[in-house]
Amino acid sequence: MFIPNKKVFEDRREIFLKKLGGKAAIIPGANLVKHHADCEYPFRQESNFWYLTGFDEPDAIALFLSHKPKGERFILFVAPKDVTSEVWHGFRWGLEGAEKEFKADKAHSIQELQDLLPGYINGSDELVFSIGKHPLIEKIVLDIFSQQLEKRSRLGIGANSIKSPEIYLNEMRLIKSEFEIERMREAIQISAEAHELVRKSISFKSNERQIQGILEGFFLEKGARGPAYNSIVASGDNACILHYTQNNSPLNKGDLLLVDAGCSLIDYYNGDITRTIPIGGKFSEEQKAVYEIVLSAQKTSISSAVTGSNSSTVHNVALRVLVEGLKEIGLLIGSTDEIIENQSYRHLYMHRTGHWLGLDVHDVGAYRMGDYEVPLQNGMILTVEPGIYISDRISVPKGQPEIDEKWKGIGIRIEDDVLVKDKSPEVLSAAALKEISDIEF
């Protein structure tokens, strides 16, 4: 059974409680979700709840009561021990485990939430709860809040507003601690090795689905929880569908294969890597030309991901190289500035160049606030993933050249996971090779 490093979670709770400054936070965990009939999707804990508790069971709720004295601030409501239920569904920590192993100041059965919650949050001027995300308990929280509002108008006590926990947790989660960076290294290393294994096995495989099997089998083999998100295994023209997950087409030797996949560790840290490789071992002239543009955009973009830069710069740097390259091969015409200004590249490159990566694959944290760009800092981890997707799904913008058939069906993305540092960023996914000389065979 996995018991996470207790100190890590204690430290996080301390920082969170300090940030709350007198408020009472209600942070629900995830519930099981029905797949069909009596079967559920694999359990996936809610990331904020996990980040603060390390508790990996469904139907739990954590309270953080910064208005209470030390020793009464961290309360867990959990599913109680129940022999019959545990025989069917597995071990539970119960109330005692929640206090002993997960360091709750006090644990209760989840059944008691409605009765006990008002007492716990009394005395706090503000509540912290994410509205719209937890339908099972939202009514309980809002009923209590509404009673408190009434009380407040008569007696001057009780909560008078509800704030989002994201205000406090997003900025904590955006900067990764040393502990988290190590966990991310492991998730990303396993993910990178899986991509290497795919390339080495591809000659013996004939369908996208078999590649998915290699990836996800490797994740489990290495002790990960499984894929961090639905693996994208897209050969040929399928690669032009950004979130293609059918993964059931035959592999043709002359095509490219785009694989966007990463694992999630037992404690939910994720890798997110994309590689595009020639199925038959050699790029065609056109495939190579497009690959070189994307690779060059990606490397230039990665080198701009340093302390003090920002995610828009990382995107714009990649975009400029892509546009220049597409002009060179005749798929765009005109001035680079105008093409960018008018977005007349969008039929070939239609997404941003990256995102934060952590407990969520698209991790929390602002990229910009209005006109203000959030500067990159040591300890942030982001993906850098430019691409070019050539198909006739999106019509060519006015003034741009029609696309010659020889280019169609080429979809290329190259994605690495990058740790921001002062001088040069560290590519955590470097074990997955991407140079043409390394991936041709």
Ligand SMILES: [Mn+2]
């Ligand atoms: Mn990504």
